[in-house]
Amino acid sequence: KNQVEQSPQSLIILEGKNCTLQCNYTVSPFSNLRWYKQDTGRGPVSLTIMTFSENTKSNGRYTATLDADTKQSSLHITASQLSDSASYICVVSADDYKLSFGAGTTVTVRA
């Protein structure tokens, strides 16, 4: 069964600090890995999408990495802001459009 595991389940950081979220997956075959941000009460919004050949991709203060050999990804948030408080979901796609979702990491940024 294709699985996507995220850690930690939740974390609290102070405004201005950095943090890194982890994602391990067993989805096979592998097509691409996405990170989504979901604010409370909203639908997920795409942050990054990486294919097998890409090992890093940035979107503003968000930087995602991918190691397709070890089937691991991370999302690094730099200089966190209060608006970064959200759930961050790792999503892995096989060679079709179907997505396997992680349970998400809830990030709380405090002033």
Next chain:
Amino acid sequence: SAVISQKPSRDICQRGTSLTIQCQVDSQVTMMFWYRQQPGQSLTLIATANQGSEATYESGFVIDKFPISRPNLTFSTLTVSNMSPEDSSIYLCSVQRSSTATDTQYFGPGTRLTVL
């Protein structure tokens, strides 16, 4: 990107009744999907809405319970039939412009359903 609207944004319903959720996209898209997100959990794909033909349902979801329509390339509906409290969830529509596996999936704001 794609701008997606859903109606209603939320509803409270009595058990045994049905609710139809609408999803409208601002431009034509190839793929439309319906997801469910139960409280504190991640998203689960219910079905792929196919234009002009029956939807493709995932394991555990059936047409009698979740009938879906997709009359054109910008609109789809999901009906939650004969509701029970276990159907309380957020229902999300998502779209993808092409059928390419690497294309971005855009999500609507969701419909929060509470069944009493």
